[in-house]
Structure formats: structure tokens, C-alpha cells
Amino acid sequence: MFPPSLRATFSLTGTVRDSVTGEPLADANVRILGTSRGTITNTAGEYSISLAAGDYRILFTMLGYAADTVSIRLGGDMRQDARMHPSEIVLAEVVVSSEDPAIGIIRKAIANKQRWIDRLKTYEMRAFTRRTVYRDTAVAAISESYTKGFWQKGDTLREIVTQRRQTENIPGESNFASVGRILNFLDDRLAFLGFTFVGPTAVDALDYYDYRLLRTRTAAGNDVYEIRMIPRTRTVPLFDGTIHIESGSYALVGVDVHPNAAFRIPFTKNVIIRYRQQFGLYESSYWMPADIRINGEASISFPGVSFPRIKMTQTSVISDYSINTPIPDSIFRRPRLVVDSTATRMDTAFWAANLVLPLDSLEARAYRTLDSTQSLEVQFKPGGAAVTLSAGGSGPFWTTLSFLDLGYNRVEGFHLGAIADLDKVTESLSLTAGLAYGISNKHGTYRLGGTYYPAAHRTFGFGAEAYRIVDNTPERGTQSSLLNMISALFFKEDIRDYFSAEGWKGFAKFRPSDRVRFKVTYTSQREGSLPQRTNYSILFPSHLFRVNPPADPGKLAEVRLDLGLGEEPDPIGFVQKNTFDLSIERAAPALMGGNFNFTRLDGVLALTIPTFGQSYLMKPGFRIQASAGDAFGSLPVQRLFSIESAVDGWASFGVMRGADLKEFTGTGYTSVAVEHNFRNIPLLALGIPFLYDLDIDLIAFGGAARTWSRNTLPDVARTGTYTEAGFSIGRILGFLRADFAWRLSPGPHGLYLTIGGATFF
Secondary structure, eight states: OOOSOSTTEEEEEEEEEETTTOOBOTTOEEEETTSSOEEEOOTTSEEEEEEESEEEEEEEEETTEEEEEEEEEESSSEEOOEEEOBOOBOOOOOOOOSSOHHHHHHHHHHHHHHHHHTTOOEEEEEEEEEEEEEETTEEEEEEEEEEEEEEETTSOOEEEEEEEEEOTTSOGGGOOOSOOSOOOTTSSEEEETTEEEEOTTOTTHHHHEEEEEEEEEEETTEEEEEEEEEESOSSSOOEEEEEEEETTTTEEEEEEEEEOTTOOOTTEEEEEEEEEEEEEEETTTEEEEEEEEEEEEEEEEETTEEOOOEEEEEEEEEEEEEESOOOOGGGGGSOSEEEOGGGSSOOHHHHHHOOOSOOOHHHHHHHHHOOTTSOHHHHTOOBSHHHHHTTTOSSHHHHHHTTEEEEEETTTEEEEEEEEEETTSSSSEEEEEEEEEETTTTEEEEEEEEEEOSSTTOSEEEEEEEEEEEEEOOOOSSSOHHHHHHHHHHHOOOOOOEEEEEEEEEEEEEEEETTEEEEEEEEEEEEEEOOOOOOOOSSOTTSOOOOOOOOOOEEEEEEEEEEEEESOOOSSOSSOOOEEEEEEEEEOHHHHOSSOOEEEEEEEEEEEEEOSOTTSSSOOEEEEEEEEEEEEEOOOGGGOEEOOBOBTTBOOTTSBTTSOTTOSEESEEEEEEEEEEOTTHHHHHHTOHHHHTTOOEEEEEEEEEEEEOSSOOOTTOOOEEEEEEEEEEEEETTTEEEEEEEEOSSSSOSEEEEEEEOOOO
């Protein structure tokens, strides 16, 4: 299959059929005896292999069929068809036993596999991989590659692409066809598509699977047991299907399986995954994968968005094993997949001389007809109401809209303006500029600033900004500006408290890694009160807005340090991040001037701790968000802490869902929110398909918070303690969650229903 040169090679081709029905046999194994060379047949039963001139014995094998060996003399391109006879079914002696015979066979397979696995230290191999993508039933794209693979115990498979080709609608740099991770079904645990499955011959396999002996067939002088493996539970990712075990060595020689009901991927429906693999005996001791065949298809949709049904097949033919040979350490310091320079341009002579797996009629037509205009983006263009509404999201109108600064609050009324964030004016410079006008308060605002980065990697930068803005009391980011605008405009519930700020700030920021962030800011600004100027609301015109509290007027001159550790928080909340953020503010008139003298500290810790079910893609886990802050000195009103709450029925994780807006305020606070997401495991345990097919999560949560004050607070603020508990249903419609919270602390008791965003990872 992979000769060192093309000078004396010829193509051996043919078709393998069932001798009784005449039907072509897909995935039949074709081996060249005395070598490690081989291939398999395609869906039409066709095979192809390149060999030097000479005499050969060709072995045709397939599970369920008797092996067939033919001798040939190859002196030119040659065709050799084969007809395989269904293997004889052996009728075993009837033994009365409470245990299925398959159980004993599996025990022997578990015991015997270590005899050769422990001796397998390294191997090299050659492989051909074809990946075909279908749009419904039509071929949408094909990518193929020849690779050389290297493996050593304790590491993953490393591959070097030596040749690749693809249909014209796929750029060469987007051709990622390769064997990838070889699932070794002899391993106790197998990682597959983000899940971890229990292997069919794991040491604890009998705790997870029932086994049934379906039949025994003769093959090459030995019996082969065909065994049905049945998951004992839906709450653990397991395989369902058949395996084949050879009687002489009790080796696993074939698998044909699919995942059980625990296999769930967000936003997919009607998922079908089938994984098949055959093993060949090498050096009379090692059972190695001869092929990998993966078929997968799914319907992908979001609320308002749907895609054409997608199907993908991947077939890898693996041969030319060299076992326990020395491999240079440099191989394992490379990336998992490396493209050799020889693969960047297709060698038509190589492909003609080394055809391993013939194209079927649909694939051959795809190579002739697919061109660059039929990209995957075009073929899988989404549809649905949401796509229709956003169809015009390009062009001059939408470009202009992206610069608009639109908002609404009870102080400015409608806020109209323009803003530009130019991240890369040059490689070293970013600029931001904004100009706006409040319709109700008849007041203009502006901001102009920039950041300079001395180095191209932008780990360090410094800059300054001048502004006159409508600022708001500190928020911890759980409720967005868009949510605040909608809440105020439609429901007359303005989350924030506002004050005026005019001045400038200078800053320096440093990001040595993705998980460490520093920023130091000096601020000099004059602050003052802003009265409420509007009482307009679309849905509740007769209601009144909450009073905007007066600010303590004066000049603020302070230094602030912001430290972030861990991953940056996901603003949407779909992904749980482990983070710690701390801010320290110091205003000292004796050192910096100004009218305020205080020290303010605020920190937030977010952690997700896996609990059980770690074999899942979306793992169950315990989640906690703990935050605390305190201030010393004369803290101005506009720097007070408050306990964050739900807004008009919308709540993010970390807020107190049954508390009123700004109900608890003070110069110091603590807040702890906890939840445990059980995912859909309880529904899988119930065994009712209607329930677990909904793909919803079940969550239990609780929260507690407290505020205190070292200063006299204004009348609109109050200190106190708050507690709540409840449960949630997550992934409703794919991306929402409904929370049912019971307020435990004094106040208006009852069940509070809020809606929030679902969490996937």
C-alpha cells in the first residue's frame, strides 16, 4: 500500500461477494500473507492494493464468513474477485446453567488480554483515511489522507500526513482527515466524542454489561464467538451492540457498537452513531486494528435556527505495523497531527498507484461535480425564523448600526449617540470614542481614550481616557446593559443607580498568561447627583420608577488595582469558569487630593467541582459563587455594595432570586450562591424515554447573603440577611432554565419563578 517508490508496482483490484446471494460484501478484510499489508472493501465490495511484481497469497476474511485464500502471480495490473462462503455455525453442547456462556468467554478475554498488551510498548503504522460529509443523502464534501503514525505507551497517536486530497469545495488547509485517536476496545475506559465509555473487556465490564452468546462460527480453524453486549444502566455512557471473540486466544477480533441513551449532545436530535472495527493478528502475538469505520448523523437546531441534516462517514485502513521498534523522542514533541511539506501539493501519480479504498459511485461523482462555490457554509446554510430576521445583518445599514449607542434609563430617558471601539488602529494602538445625548435630561456625554501596546503580543499596555458620562453604582456584571434597557423601557424596573462623572483616568494593564490579569488605574473625576427625568414605560405608563438616590458630590481621586485569576467569565453563562477576581480601591486626600477618603475591597470566587458522572460530556457538578466586600473610611453613597437580585423575572447564577431590587445595601457584604446540576441522570434512571429525550437538566440550588454598614446609610438603603432555596429545570428549549426559589428569610414568602440561561459545560 505504501511502496518506497512507484517504479515496479501494480494494482491488484477486485470485488468480494457472498457466494450464496452474490451480494457485494462491504468491509471485507484483504490481507497479503507474509506481510503486514492489507486493506478493506468499500460499500460496493470493491478493493484495491498496490504491490510490487511477484508471487503472493491473498487472504480474504470477514466476520461471519469462512476465510478464503488465493495464490497469484502479479506481473501487471490484475483483477482478482472473491466469493466468500458464510461460515459454519457451530452448535455447542447444551449445558444447563444459570449463567450465559458469554459470561465465561468474557472472563477469559479479560484475563488473556494482558498477556500481550503489557508487551506492547510502541508501534508504527501506515494508514489511509477518507472522511465523507453528506447533506441529507447527497455528498457535500470529501477529504482523504495518507498518514504515517507513531504510538508509544503513555502517549497519544502522532501522525504525519504524507499525501492528501479533497473535493474542490474544501481548502487544502482545511483537510484534517486522519486516523485521530484509535479507540482501543481492549482498554478499560475509552474516550469518545467527549464521553468516557466502559470497554467491553474492562476489568469491571461485568458490572456494566450483560452478555449473550448469539452464535459461534468457524474461521481459519478456530471458533469465533459472536456476543451481544447489553448495557445494564442508562445512567453511564456504555456501548450497545455486538463483539466477536476468537476462541484460541480469546482476543477481541471485531466490534460493531453504538452509544446508549446516556450519549447526549446539546442542540442535536435523532443522533445516530455507529462504530465498527476489525482486528488483525500481527507477529503471531498482537491483535491490532485493521480498520476503523465511523458513521454518524444528526439534526442540529436551535430555537428559530435549523440546519440540513448532516451525515459523516470516516473510514481508516491501517496496516504496515512495526511493533516495539525504537521511535525518536522528537516525534512525541511534535503536535498530534503534522502535515509534511510533500502533502501540500497532490501527487496524482501517487494516488493512482496507491489506491487503497475505491470511491463508490456517489463519491466519484462528487469529485467531478463539486467546485469551490459549493462550500460547506453554502450547503449547510441555516434556515428558520431567527435567520430570516437577521438575514440583512450586513451591508452599509448594519455597519452604521454597529456604531450606534442606544439606551434607555430613568435619568437620561432615551440615550442616543455613536461609539467606536477600534481595537487595532495599528498593531500597537487601539482607540475608543463616543458621543451621546440624553433626550430627557438634555445633557451631552462623551468619552475619548486609547491604549498603547509596546509589543506585538499585547501582554502589556498603558493608556488614558477623558470623559463626561452618566455612571452607575458598582455592579458585578450578572445583569447586562441590554437587560437593564429592556427592563426599564418595558417594565419600568431600572436596575442601576446613577450619578454624573467627569474627568480622566490613566491605566496600565498586564496579562502574562491567559489565566492571570492585572490592571492599575488612577482616576480623577468630579461626581454629582442626577435626578430622575422620565417616567415613560411602554407597558406600565402609570407606574413609577424607583427613586434614583442622591450621590455624595465631590472630587474622587483614587488608585484601583484589579486582579483576575483563572479563566475569564463567560458573559452569556453557557460555560462554567473557575475564576477569582479582586478589586482594591484607595482614595486618600492627603496623597492624591480629592474629597473622599476610603478603602474599598471587593472579591468574587467562582468554582465548579465535579461530583459524579465524570464520563459525561456535560458533567454533573457542584457550583459555587462566593463574593464579599468591605469598605473603611467615609464611603460615598455611590460606592455602596448591594445584593444583586432578579430583574423582571430574569436571573443569572449568583443573584438572589427572591430578593427585591436593591433591597439590601451597605458598606460591606457577603453573598454565597450554590447549586448542584444533576444533568439528566435522574431522568435516565427512571427509564422513561419521554422524559430523558427532553434533554433537560435537574438542578438544586440555595443562596445566602448579608449586608452591614460602618456609616449612616440613606433612607432608601437597608442592611440585613437573606436566604433562599429551590430547584431548577435547565436546557428548556435548548438554552433556557426555569428557577423555582423559596424565600426563607423574613419578607414576602412564596415561590418565585425566574428565567435564566442554561449552563452546558
